[in-house]
Amino acid sequence: MNFPIDLRSDTVTQPTPEMRQFMAQAEVGDAVIEVDPTTERLEKLTAEMLGKEAAIYMPSGSMTNQIAIRLHCQPGDEFLCEENCHVYNYEQAAFAQLSGVVARTLPGENGVLKPEQFEGIIRPENDHLVRTKLVCLENTHNRGSGKVLPFETVEKITSWAHAGGLKTHLDGARLFNAAVATGISVADWSGMFDTVSVCFSKGLGAPVGSALVGPAEFIRQAKRGRKLFGGGMRQSGIIAAGALFALQNNVDRLSEDHEKAARLAEAVRQSEGIALDVDPVETNIVIFSIEKELGTAAQLQSALSEKGVKVLSVAPQKIRMVTHLDVSMTQIDAAIEVIKQTLPGMA
Template sequence: MIDLRSDTVTKPTLKMRQAAFEAEVGDDVFEEDPTVQRLELKAAEMLGKESALFVTSGTQGNQIAALTHCQPGDEVLMEEEAHIFLYEGASMSALAGVQPRTIKGTNGAMDPEEVRSKIRPENVHFPDTSLICIENTHNKAGGAVVPLENMQAIYEIAREHGIPVHLDGARLFNASIASGISVRRFADQTDSVQFCLSKGLGAPAGSIIAGSTEFIRKARKWRKRLGGGLRQVGMIAAPGLIALEEMVERLEEDHSNARLLAEGIGNIPGLKVEKAVETNIVLVNVEECQRTAEQFLDQLRENGILAVPFGPYTIRFVTHFDVSEEEIQITVRRMAEMVNQFKKL
């Protein structure tokens, strides 16, 4: 199978497996795991933040941020197709007791003046706006990079109102490689950041959240409350260090493969690439093939290709470390043959 469902399916490299085997460990709840400490220090330095915390997943990291920044009954602003809103099980409401308020974006980017207009004024009838969330890259926008200038404008508005900004940077390093802008410069426009080690960076598990020393002090307690206080977790953190040291620059290979995939699919009559491909995500509309996304995916699976539905007629493909350029070419060829067979039925 050529697995293009997500970059989460990557397998750890041999060096990551060796690092896990040899990791120096301690009890991380007691803050005694030296490997975790090295990972957190390196992540904080890369992002230009005072401190960082290793967490079990991106969702946990985002929810810890909400719990740390907000109080029950508050309101959080975010783009209407944000991962936090669509794909995290309403955990922000269930756990933090806050109300999401969504804003329609363009390629995942919110209009700063629209953000300004949605900040609640002081009124007994209104919740307090206590957090603004930005997602970069933006998953539902096809891996689009939210421009630095857009983030800067939103951050300035947030500062005017004393509201923190949290970045769901699950694929932040993809944004950096695609734009040529350092992760530190993106992180400068935020009060807290989450990024995944287990997507394009290829580690087997884990994410990082980063912010001020005081933010991380409070976040550590929320991580414990959520059951995320692991013990000898250096065995998982060690591959994360390898990911940050060796897997960042190679993300350009994934982006190149995604462009190759999009170009090939775009030449198949009946298939339409929906968004400009900026990073490692390709969205394809199959409606002209007289198939739903699910029906098309069933046929793809029979042809040895895995992807996921992203709408009634939209399919998402994600390139990653375990998919080669040759496999991209095979995917395009098999899809062309498959679509041609549809026309004969």
């Protein structure tokens, strides 16, 4: 058996030999001074797939999200988001540090907000009050065990936002997972939002990068924001080629990762002392809780790591496992056996 088996994140994937060859042959230029041909191809394809006028390639999803928030809002504005979303929890409150914007969080159920939670929430025009300008959602939802936001719910929330004069942004780092899981195209998901961020270095398996899509003028302004945040890259085609290869080859295969996660989830259901946080598991993220009598998540993480299975402790009693293209179904089965053997020894 091939150990270690790394289930910490879908960001740990390595470029395949085919992807490396494609990257090595990429045509490049200076993307800051003028244009990089491969980066331009990636941006055009991304915009086309998501049904938007334009796209811009950036080093990370945090950058795409933060530039979107910065452009949709002014200093002293607020955006609305779910309390466990990535933008609020895992990006160092960059919206406050870099752009003078505040977040107003709403409690969701496994990352899903209800349309009625937004009723009457837009602040009135008043010199004493912060200005409500933006709604930001995340799909799939990382902390929600890869939960796919219900399409009709998203449609109602974004329609409410637009009717109230607000802009909408989607953190779609794993949007392709949502599309594959539901059969709803990324263009249909994207169509409800003014701007969307998508990541190439998670399930799609590219080594670097995300893209922000939206109206052409907005993306032109985003290019200025990218330069301001230090994200201007020269011969970016070398890495953009990996993302381009991923879009062309690795989207449909995401269903395999969902099948692997379903296998892990079933093993959790059949094990004593642990329980799924969200059931059913819809995409490629499995989060489970550990009974305190067995020990802590950190202890289980350490015990599994010693046996060649890498997982991530995300809370005192919670473990996250994420499936991806570098872990085979055979390795998933091996990981399940290691977990089953390790749990009794922790009691």
